[in-house]
Amino acid sequence: MLAESLVTDVLLAALSTGGDFAEFFMEDTRGTTLRMLNGALEEGVSGRDYGVGIRIFQGFRSVYAYTNDASRNNLLKVAREAAAALSGAPQLTEIVLNRLTVENFNPVLLEPGKVAHSDKAAVMKRAHLAAAGYDDQITQVSVSYMDTDQNVLIANSEGTFIEDRRVRTRLGINAVASKGSEKQSAFRGPGRHMGFEMFEQIDVEEVARDAARSAVTMVNAEYAPSGKYPVIIDNEFGGVIFHEACGHGLEATSVAKGASVFSGKLGQQVASPLVTAVDDGTIPNAWGSQNVDDEGTSTRRNVLIKDGILQGYMIDKLNARRMGMEPTGSSRRQSYKFAPTSRMTNTFICAGQSTKEEIISNTEYALYARHMGGGSVNPGTGEFNFAVAEGYIVRNGKIEKPVRGGTLIGQGSEVLQKIDMVASNLATGQGMCGSLSGSIPTDVGQPTIRVSEITVGGRKEAN
Amino acid sequence: MEIHEFRNRVFAFGKASGLEEMEIYFSRSKSFSTRVFQKEVDSYNVSAAQGVGFRARFAGKVGYAYAETLDQDSVELLVEGAKANAQIIDSEDEIEFFAGSSSYPEVIAYNPDLETVSAEDKIAFARELEAEAFAADERVSMVNWAATGYSESEVYIANTKGLEESFRRNGAYGVVAALVREEEQVKNGRRIVFGNDWSLFDAKKLAQEAVQEGTSLLGADSVHSGDYPILLRHDVAYGLLETFAPVFSAESVQKGLSLLAGKLGEEIASAKVTLVDDPLLKNGGASAPFDGEGVATRKKNVIEQGKLVTFLHNLKTARKDGVESTGNASRASFKSPVGISPANFFIEPGEKSFDELVEALDRGIIIIDVQGLHSGANPVSGDFSLGAYGYLVEQGRVVRPVDQITVAGNFFKLLAAVEEVGSDLQFGAPGHQGHIGSPSLIIKSLSVAGM
Numbered sequence: 003m004l005a006e007s008l009v010t011d012v013l014l015a016a017l018s019t020g021g022d023f024a025e026f027f028m029e030d031t032r033g034t035t036l037r038m039l040n041g042a043l044e045e046g047v048s049g050r051d052y053g054v055g056i057r058i059f060q061g062f063r064s065v066y067a068y069t070n071d072a073s074r075n076n077l078l079k080v081a082r083e084a085a086a087a088l089s090g091a092p093q094l095t096e097i098v099l100n101r102l103t104v105e106n107f108n109p110v111l112l113e114p115g116k117v118a119h120s121d122k123a124a125v126m127k128r129a130h131l132a133a134a135g136y137d138d139q140i141t142q143v144s145v146s147y148m149d150t151d152q153n154v155l156i157a158n159s160e161g162t163f164i165e166d167r168r169v170r171t172r173l174g175i176n177a178v179a180s181k182g183s184e185k186q187s188a189f190r191g192p193g194r195h196m197g198f199e200m201f202e203q204i205d206v207e208e209v210a211r212d213a214a215r216s217a218v219t220m221v222n223a224e225y226a227p228s229g230k231y232p233v234i235i236d237n238e239f240g241g242v243i244f245h246e247a248c249g250h251g252l253e254a255t256s257v258a259k260g261a262s263v264f265s266g267k268l269g270q271q272v273a274s275p276l277v278t279a280v281d282d283g284t285i286p287n288a289w290g291s292q293n294v295d296d297e298g299t300s301t302r303r304n305v306l307i308k309d310g311i312l313q314g315y316m317i318d319k320l321n322a323r324r325m326g327m328e329p330t331g332s333s334r335r336q337s338y339k340f341a342p343t344s345r346m347t348n349t350f351i352c353a354g355q356s357t358k359e360e361i362i363s364n365t366e367y368a369l370y371a372r373h374m375g376g377g378s379v380n381p382g383t384g385e386f387n388f389a390v391a392e393g394y395i396v397r398n399g400k401i402e403k404p405v406r407g408g409t410l411i412g413q414g415s416e417v418l419q420k421i422d423m424v425a426s427n428l429a430t431g432q433g434m435c436g437s438l439s440g441s442i443p444t445d446v447g448q449p450t451i452r453v454s455e456i457t458v459g460g461r462k463e464a465n
Numbered sequence: 466m467e468i469h470e471f472r473n474r475v476f477a478f479g480k481a482s483g484l485e486e487m488e489i490y491f492s493r494s495k496s497f498s499t500r501v502f503q504k505e506v507d508s509y510n511v512s513a514a515q516g517v518g519f520r521a522r523f524a525g526k527v528g529y530a531y532a533e534t535l536d537q538d539s540v541e542l543l544v545e546g547a548k549a550n551a552q553i554i555d556s557e558d559e560i561e562f563f564a565g566s567s568s569y570p571e572v573i574a575y576n577p578d579l580e581t582v583s584a585e586d587k588i589a590f591a592r593e594l595e596a597e598a599f600a601a602d603e604r605v606s607m608v609n610w611a612a613t614g615y616s617e618s619e620v621y622i623a624n625t626k627g628l629e630e631s632f633r634r635n636g637a638y639g640v641v642a643a644l645v646r647e648e649e650q651v652k653n654g655r656r657i658v659f660g661n662d663w664s665l666f667d668a669k670k671l672a673q674e675a676v677q678e679g680t681s682l683l684g685a686d687s688v689h690s691g692d693y694p695i696l697l698r699h700d701v702a703y704g705l706l707e708t709f710a711p712v713f714s715a716e717s718v719q720k721g722l723s724l725l726a727g728k729l730g731e732e733i734a735s736a737k738v739t740l741v742d743d744p745l746l747k748n749g750g751a752s753a754p755f756d757g758e759g760v761a762t763r764k765k766n767v768i769e770q771g772k773l774v775t776f777l778h779n780l781k782t783a784r785k786d787g788v789e790s791t792g793n794a795s796r797a798s799f800k801s802p803v804g805i806s807p808a809n810f811f812i813e814p815g816e817k818s819f820d821e822l823v824e825a826l827d828r829g830i831i832i833i834d835v836q837g838l839h840s841g842a843n844p845v846s847g848d849f850s851l852g853a854y855g856y857l858v859e860q861g862r863v864v865r866p867v868d869q870i871t872v873a874g875n876f877f878k879l880l881a882a883v884e885e886v887g888s889d890l891q892f893g894a895p896g897h898q899g900h901i902g903s904p905s906l907i908i909k910s911l912s913v914a915g916m
Contacts, residue, residue: 046550459871
């Protein structure tokens with residue numbers, strides 16, 4: 003993308019006022035987004051994001067600047083402007099960059115840029131037909147298609163000089179079911195860190211029908227009952243509970259400043275002994291995987307909790323300084339417009355010993371959350387909330403009836419302790435996670451689990 | 466390359482490539498932000514960025530493309546990208562490129578004085594936020610946010626029908642959040658200020674309010690589940706309004722995604738509710754003389770004393786409904802296709818102060834924050850079920866803080882159940898979906914889940 007000599011000069015300019023570390027992040031991203039409503043392709047947008055972010059550390063201080071203008075003169079100007087935020091004599095006057103070759107474990111077979119738009123539209127049409135044809139109560143189907151091809155150059159004053167490529171593809175299906183004046187919608191959004199070959203691996207019709215089934219089930223469901231009672235959370239996207247309730251609290255962003263309920267608890271029992279959880283950015287072609295993180299550190303499998311004991315955090319370079327620990331390959335950002343920080347990649351609770359059937363048949367009364375919506379957490383207090391997109395009441399060991407509109411609230415650390423059954427059916431789902439360094443693709447996952455009690459916000463039956 | 470030169474090259478190359486009509490939407494921004502942690506400048510960010518969105522008609526259909534560099538590569542990328550995207554469109558919607566309104570309103574949203582506030586002054590403000598928060602109460606265990614920022618932006622729109630308009634605005638914010646601790650309980654208090662008059666930014670007041678809110682929540686506990694009369698504080702009320710604002714978009718209505726379809730002229734809210742969209746508001750966070758298609762903006766009531774008066778339109782939806790555009794075409798960014806959003810969108814304030822509303826509530830719950838608006842609220846059905854906290858009110862007085870509850874209801878039913886509208890109109894963060902405001906509202910009843 004750029005010559006080492008130019009990058010070296012920019013890094014040295016950034017360090018001219020006493021900074022002890024400088025980083026250069028350049029991005030050239032091409033992408034396409036298509037939208038289809040009720041079978042008609044309505045919008046097509048394609049484009050190119052291009053820019054450079056420069057970051058400087060001085061101790062725990064950090065300075066970040068970005069620009070779209072990658073000319074030599076402008077980059078040097080931006081580096082000096084950023085450096086002006088610090089003061090001191092230069093500590094580093096020579097940088098030797100070592101070009102490293104990235105080991106690519108996320109192969110791309112069909113580059114999205116080389117696939118005709120009409121082929122992309124054809125996949126969307128298949129999804130539309132499958133969902134629309136599922137049931138008469140389906141009144142609307144919208145389908146989106148997205149691909150991005152991000153090329154990055156990451157260099158720093160420690161000598162790192164790495165180029166990496168991230169190709170991602172995602173399909174989104176939103177089905178709306180109507181009954182009288184009521185409407186309920188359901189979303190499915192399979193995505194992978196790969197090219198158009200994704201559609202050889204996922205069953206587009208099956209996913210679309212599942213969205214339709216969920217919307218129809220919910221439009222015919224009554225409201226979930228309120229109260230504090232057991233909740234069974236299904237696998238795949240159910241893992242959003244761990245992501246929200248615990249994952250964010252294990253990011254160095256909140257741990258380093260002591261702002262997390264998990265600060266200072268390494269080696270302590272923070273979860274039920276049934277819980278082992280990892281964040282693994284190395285799963286080939288998974289949605290949240292990357293060969294290297296956005297600081298150029300190789301991604302890895304980080305065990306967060308083992309048998310209920312807290313083992314580690316997700317750590318970026320800056321917070322590694324604060325914590326006196328090593329970075330864990332967890333530093334990510336939406337684009338050059340964001341300074342990177344510790345984030346999740348593919349985060350999940352590992353498989354346990356039970357089966358889903360055993361969990362249901364051993365439960366007297368519970369809310370069974372078959373599909374979760376999104377959620378959020380306040381890492382400082384650990385309070386989380388999330389929406390149950392598709393729920394059922396389990397009574398006397400059997401699924402009794404569907405219920406809608408439930409919200410789960412609670413304290414992340416408490417819920418972790420209350421997990422009393424874990425099935426073996428680990429699976430993952432895809433999401434976009436928004437936080438300090440922007441919106442990034444992450445996988446969530448878990449097997450089916452049971453929590454002995456959670457506060458369920460619902461509603462009494464409307465009379 | 467300079468933007469006018471770039472525009473000329475794109476239009477010339479596009480014409481040679483067979484494009485029938487073309488439009489560029491260019492935006493340029495500068496920003497600064499800084500955060501202080503434990504008296505040190507923890508982060509310091511500066512940026513200068515630009516981008517150009519392009520749309521063009523080819524064989525009757527419209528496609529989009531965008532780029533962030535103004536060079537010859539981008540000229541080709543935009544023209545070829547938009548052409549390829551136009552070729553797969555099968556929607557029959559007619560999209561108009563607008564030649565321009567006969568006149569545009571005078572709108573002020575740029576304050577030159579704000580530009581002169583130095584980085585040192587902003588850092589000093591953030592330092593003061595942190596120091597004042599610690600000084601406000603000894604139970605403050607951490608000030609997890611003490612930050613301030615500034616941004617200015619300029620948009621320029623031009624098309625082959627002769628439209629050429631530009632506009633710029635600037636603004637700043639200050640934010641403080643503190644954790645307060647008493648025994649094992651940790652609570653969070655937070656305040657944000659937005660605006661483009663720096664002289665109104667009062668660090669001490671902001672920090673004290675944030676801390677006071679945090680400490681007021683210590684000792685919170687849940688309540689018994691049931692239906693309660695509710696006072697939604699202004700920030701909770703505008704949060705809900707922002708979440709459900711898409712139901713007022715004609716696009717949602719036409720696509721069958723709004724339950725307000727067919728309700729024009731009907732009573733959809735309590736007679737106390739008047740909902741206004743005012744793009745002309747002086748220094749409003751979403752003020753602008755023209756919208757995302759270059760149509761002149763204007764002030765209008767969307768709900769007038771409970772009655773639904775109009776939906777929000779752009780040119781495409783207006784043509785479908787046989788009405789005039791309301792000037793609400795939006796471009797969330799230069800990358801985004803034309804959509805619809807409100808500008809400065811707010812419920813008109815009433816007479817009663819917040820304290821008078823508490824008294825009028827008599828018995829119920831004041832909600833001062835909700836969590837999960839992006840996940841626990843469904844803009845299609847209007848249903849919401851959200852984590853919440855606030856205070857329990859008995860005999861017109863706050864008796865204790867409340868947490869670990871959820872509050873559930875339906876936005877459309879809520880509009881009809883507004884019993885009182887306060888005088889304390891406040892706006893949230895200006896965003897891509899407009900700048901949304903509300904006074905505090907008393908709602909007849911919502912379903913609360915707790916113990």
